[in-house]
Amino acid sequence: MHSGLRARVHNKEPLSGIFCFTPSPLLVEFIAVANYDFVIIDLEHSLTDMQTLDHMIVTARSHGLAVLVRVPLARSHLVLPILDAGASGIVFPRIQSAEQARMAVRLCRYAPEGDRGLSVHRHLNFQSDELAMRNQNVNDSVCVVLMIEDKNGVDNCQELARVDGVDVILEGAADLSASLGVPWQTQHPLVKDSLKKIAMAVASSPAQFCAIPRATEDYQAWLEQGVSMFVLGTDRGVIRQALQANKNRFSA
Numbered sequence: 001m002h003s004g005l006r007a008r009v010h011n012k013e014p015l016s017g018i019f020c021f022t023p024s025p026l027l028v029e030f031i032a033v034a035n036y037d038f039v040i041i042d043l044e045h046s047l048t049d050m051q052t053l054d055h056m057i058v059t060a061r062s063h064g065l066a067v068l069v070r071v072p073l074a075r076s077h078l079v080l081p082i083l084d085a086g087a088s089g090i091v092f093p094r095i096q097s098a099e100q101a102r103m104a105v106r107l108c109r110y111a112p113e114g115d116r117g118l119s120v121h122r123h124l125n126f127q128s129d130e131l132a133m134r135n136q137n138v139n140d141s142v143c144v145v146l147m148i149e150d151k152n153g154v155d156n157c158q159e160l161a162r163v164d165g166v167d168v169i170l171e172g173a174a175d176l177s178a179s180l181g182v183p184w185q186t187q188h189p190l191v192k193d194s195l196k197k198i199a200m201a202v203a204s205s206p207a208q209f210c211a212i213p214r215a216t217e218d219y220q221a222w223l224e225q226g227v228s229m230f231v232l233g234t235d236r237g238v239i240r241q242a243l244q245a246n247k248n249r250f251s252a
Helices: 004-010 025-033 050-062 073-084 098-108 131-141 151-155 157-161 173-179 189-203 216-224 235-249
Strands: 015-020 038-042 066-070 089-092 143-148 168-171 208-211 229-234
Touching: 004 015, 004 066, 004 131, 004 143, 015 025, 015 066, 015 235, 025 038, 025 050, 038 050, 050 066, 050 073, 066 143, 073 089, 073 098, 089 098, 098 143, 098 157, 143 151, 143 157, 151 157, 151 173, 151 189, 157 168, 157 189, 168 189, 173 189, 189 208, 208 216, 229 235
Parallel strands: 015 038, 015 229, 038 066, 066 089, 089 143, 143 168, 168 208, 208 229
Antiparallel strands: none
């Protein structure tokens, strides 16, 4: 029986999250009180250190905010301590092959489903009693999210989505646009067709598709296609726009 965010994903509940690039527990608290369902703390394009990340995870957990952390496979040694610290799951960017997908799952699961090392830490409430049962409960709760961000990933999307243990396929239209030769043109027909291909492949698999709408009409279109999980931009984008709008209110 899945629990936490993973259960909500597979129940197809409406879920809204946001990327957090700013290394700040206070900002995670703002995201929580704004009633987002989950936050993705980024370790791919940010300089967040491990101590700050630990505080951000604690803050999210204290507010009941599910916390995912984006970790490139090249930094896979960080997956174990991040999960031990209580993250709800890991987002793996730039996944291209089924072998990479299987590696991602193994990193996040205890035996026999994976290779995760044993530890008594925050994720187990620092208790070692009934450890086998607790570890199975953790296996059932950790959410494995793969990002498809290039042409190879799109070509292999059906196989990726069907890897046992993969919970979510998250689109990455920005990097995908560059891979398709139309950098930053996330509304380009080549990009939109690729996103549709990914979503269709995921729809016929046990995994769920997560969209990153760039405009209100994108959001509505995904809803009409049955998508229920969304990443609504980044903290940096939202903060910049809010600051600009505030300044504009008082401009002559």
